[in-house]
Amino acid sequence: MxxxxxxxxxxxxxxxxxxxxxxxxxxxxxxxxxxxxxxxxxxxxxxxxxxxxxxxxxxxxxxxxxxxxxxxxxxxxxxxxxxxxxxxxxxxxxxxxxxxxxxxxxxxxxxxxxxxxxxxxxxxxxxxxxxxxxxxxxxxxxxxxAVSRRAVLAFESRYSLRLYMHIGLRVNRRQVSEELTLDELRSVLGVPDGTFRRWQDLRRFAIDRAVAEINQLAGFTAVYAPLKRGRRVVGVRLAWGRKDTPDLIETQRELDRPRIGRTARREGRVETIAQERHRLAESLANAPGLGRTS
Incomplete structure (x- = not known):
């Protein structure tokens, strides 16, 4: 075919x-x-x-x-x-x-x-x-x-748009997750060279915001968990999935609402996102070191 x-x-x-x-x-x-x-x-x-x-x-x-x-x-x-x-x-x-x-x-x-x-x-x-x-x-x-014009125009962070396009390319495949080194993650997000070299900064200013915006505005969800060697974060496991009908309806409602108040509404979901990330981290606890997925 x-x-x-x-x-x-x-x-x-x-x-x-x-x-x-x-x-x-x-x-x-x-x-x-x-x-x-x-x-x-x-x-x-x-x-x-x-x-x-x-x-x-x-x-x-x-x-x-x-x-x-x-x-x-x-x-x-x-x-x-x-x-x-x-x-x-x-x-x-x-x-x-x-x-x-x-x-x-x-x-x-x-x-x-x-x-x-x-x-x-x-x-x-x-x-x-x-x-x-x-x-x-x-x-x-x-x-x-195939991505949504409305979602593209609604994003407030360039890192969100980059991650949205990256996952949008993969969400219709059988693949539901991938492992990325920190340098690969910076490349996916389009983080300028020399910026956010510490994991804490990369997480706070780029990936957390991108994941939160995607979960609020996209037709799919995203979640990630850090991958460590010893105490050092060396990469992330990024996972995604299509939203079910109730969540899709809520996403469309959010896109219909004025931009004013969107951040506050999004922050109301931060706890849920954190819980999802914690569950993913637990599922990876016994996984071997940083690997590759097809």
């Missing part, structure tokens, strides 16, 4: 206005300078992928009015222009496989060409092209993630 490509997935999800379909390599892409896009630019990138639709891998110029972006993005034209510029100037590195089955690294900007009309025009638009590197990755990919 032929593998479902990302372009097939885009066709399949096209009637769903909330679905953003991203190639797996894009969801897992790494940045050559370390770290990741700003939250604003990362959200815009997802919206531009959705806007391009089935033509995302074509060598064509896409056009989108500022007004259309602001219907959901709610940023000033200057802020949008800055985010576009960030996508234009950011170089990414992705792991791909040639048609002969040989793996290689492909690098390039996210957007290769950008045109911006004057702000004085009422119907001003942005015109853009995805770079050859991005188009090649998307066209050749045989694994993909």
């Amino acid at each position: 032929a593998k479902l490509t990302t372009l097939d997935a885009i066709r399949m999800h096209r009637p769903d206005s909330d679905a953003i379909v991203a190639a797996g390599e894009v969801a897992d892409m790494r940045f050559t300078t370390g770290g990741s896009l700003s939250l604003r630019a990362a959200k815009l990138f997802c919206l531009l992928i959705q806007e391009a639709g089935i033509a995302v891998a074509d060598q064509v110029q896409h056009r989108i009015p500022y007004a259309v972006l602001n219907e959901t993005f709610h940023k000033s034209r200057d802020e949008l222009a800055e985010a576009i510029h960030e996508l234009h100037m950011t170089t990414v590195s992705v792991q791909v496989v040639s048609r002969k089955g040989r793996p290689f690294t492909k690098s390039g900007p996210i957007l290769s060409d950008v045109e911006r009309e004057p702000d004085s025009l009422d119907d001003a638009e942005i015109r853009f092209e995805f770079s050859p590197a991005m188009r090649r990755v998307i066209a050749d990919s045989t694994h993909w993630a």
